[in-house]
Amino acid sequence: MDRSSFRLEGDFGEIRWQEPLSRHTTWKLGGPARALVLPERPDQVAALLRYCQEKQIPLLVLGNGSNLLVRDSGWPGVALKLSKLQQLELSGEKIRAQAGVLLPVLARKTMAAGLAGLEWAGGIPATVGGAVLMNAGAHGGQMAEVVEKVTILNWQGEEEVWSSQELDYGYRSSRLKAARPGVVIEASFRLTPADPVQLQQRAQELLAWRQQHQPLNLPSCGSVFKNPPGGSAGRLIESAGCKGWQEGQIQVSPVHANFFVNLGGGTASEALRLMERVQARVAQVHGIKLEPEVQIVG
Ligand SMILES: Cc1cc2nc3c(=O)[nH]c(=O)nc-3n(C[C@H](O)[C@H](O)[C@H](O)COP(=O)(O)OP(=O)(O)OC[C@H]3O[C@@H](n4cnc5c(N)ncnc54)[C@H](O)[C@@H]3O)c2cc1C
Known part of the structure; x- marks a missing residue:
């Protein structure tokens, strides 16, 4: 190249x-x-x-x-x-955020303004654009519940506004992800009034839970595989005996089996090899084919 x-x-x-x-x-x-x-x-x-x-x-x-x-x-x-698209406007219960705003920033600012709906989002290191497309979620909350509309630029550079209904949200999926109609430029959210102190307390509890249960001290992509219907990918990987498995410098985290951590200097090929090995073992032990949640590109 x-x-x-x-x-x-x-x-x-x-x-x-x-x-x-x-x-x-x-x-x-x-x-x-x-x-x-x-x-x-x-x-x-x-x-x-x-x-x-x-x-x-x-x-x-x-x-x-x-x-x-x-x-x-x-x-x-x-x-x-899009990390330089950073505008964020709060007007009553309506919020408009450009695609590059980080989700934890959006969560913090809306909670401080006494708006409920994003308490679960503080520990997700996403941008608004990526979170809206992936329907990011945690602890029972998800983007689908708070997104009102999304502005995209299609591949011809023309603006389109999509309502929440048109986004056709499902578990970690949306029409934006499936059809790739263009680039998310901004999103509008509708939240509900609540006591900021209680919101921040709840968010702190959820962050503390994450710190205890996820290997946040090492680089990762969060969950490597989607949870299969009614199940937990992490539990399936753990019970198949894969915790601690390693390819080069990429390891199935001993803390959370659906997080594969980079111990330092790992490569994408190592990550892909480890994913294949884990998929094969889970299929052999449980008869379930895990689907990657992480988007593989290049
Ligand atoms: C420590 C850790 C914890 C995590 N915890 C969670 C969790 O609890 N819940 C959860 O759902 N996810 C979690 N994730 C995964 C991740 O944060 C989400 O999938 C998130 O939605 C990805 O957002 P991003 O901005 O990083 O997007 P990227 O990873 O950069 O991109 C993801 C996809 O979106 C596309 N995309 C990104 N921005 C745009 C845009 N503006 N327009 C069009 N397409 C775009 C990309 O092309 C790609 O296909 C975690 C990740 C980590 C590292």
């Missing part, structure tokens, strides 16, 4: 050539993107989408990289990261 195979001519924001995506994923894995682009405004995103469409440059959208496994070979085209 070299940068000479395509150029980026236009006002798209900051461009970094041959940027290692291991710097942009929470698992700290992944080879370089030929170009990482960091727009500051939606019109720059729209211009980039049109340009990539016209020049047939493959495009990867990055949120906070907390559910992404980028292969070691990297991404041959443009990786678009």
